[in-house]
Amino acid sequence: MLNDLYNPKTEAIAAIYTEAIRRYDPRRATTPIHVSFYPYVGINHTIRVRDNQIFVRIGDLCREMPIVCHRGLAFILIGKLFRRKIPAGAREAYAAYINSEAMRELTSRNKRERGRKFVNTPKGSVYDLELIFDNLNAAYFSGRIPKPVLTWSARKTYRILGHHDSHHDHIAISRSLDSPDVPRYVVDYVMFHEMLHIAHPTIHKNGRRHNHTAAFKRDEQKFAHFGPAERWIEQNVGKLKRAAKK
Ligand SMILES: [Zn+2]
Structure with a gap:
């Protein structure tokens, strides 16, 4: 300091x-x-x-x-x-x-x-977050989402798989997902969710913050592998948890 x-x-x-x-x-x-x-x-x-x-x-x-x-x-x-x-x-x-x-x-x-320490870059050992972001941006947003800072989380979190911080213009994706055991569409889905937070900024109403609005949820279902991705996460959270503790 x-x-x-x-x-x-x-x-x-x-x-x-x-x-x-x-x-x-x-x-x-x-x-x-x-x-x-x-x-x-x-x-x-x-x-x-x-x-x-x-x-x-x-x-x-x-x-x-x-x-x-x-x-x-x-x-x-x-x-x-x-x-x-x-x-x-x-x-x-x-x-x-x-x-x-x-x-x-x-x-x-x-x-x-x-x-x-970890060099905090968007390039993981399996997945490259820049590439994932760019592909989703082109496929779903006509390239209109300004690219935030993209990093893998320092630790392998399993409850929170992604996080968007609007103040710091930053998306972090859990390092748990940077694995050959995780299908690409799952990483895409988590990134897509965080990108929707940029497309649908937080609404403040009656002193409450609304992040996942009805419009947000409607857009989320436009993801091509929405169902399979949700299911995969549900069925593999235990596996991610064990991997995180190793
Ligand atoms: Zn969210």
Whole structure:
């Protein structure tokens, strides 16, 4: 932990990106912008446009970056996106953090730790979540679901097989399912369910949250192997539980 004071929330960071957009191109000032942190190994960030919205993923290593350095990074990324000249000082503001002693220490510690632990990538030993997501997105959503961070869970959970975290724009699928004993349509089904959570955002009514609305459930049944997938899970939960305890 470097210093909690320097841990700006993603909303505050998003506001800086909006400022950068306005500065480069006032006509695009109202473009919705989504900022999230992503578990990239090393220092890496991405920016892309989808459905007239801008998605920024900032490498996890910059979670504790001071806001002035985020400002520099915002002007660099938006400038690159719009193919514009990066204003003076932006690169320096960002580089000040990247080249700092604290950051160097964090980078080397991160590399050491990731060498030891699971590398949290969407590619499992059997199934590739990126591929599964892309195929489902094309088959059922006309490719309209913006891709969240996709990871296998660190542990083999068996009660919860998938989880969508809208705040962090993240879908985790239980590592229990990354096995040759699990049919592909089961992994597809669990992913499909989590994708429906993106297509049908939580509704707040009378102070209650509704996740699995009637519309959600109707769409869920459109999955080609809905019945068999439900049955397989029902019949194999014991097996998954035993595998999780090994
Ligand atoms: Zn659900």
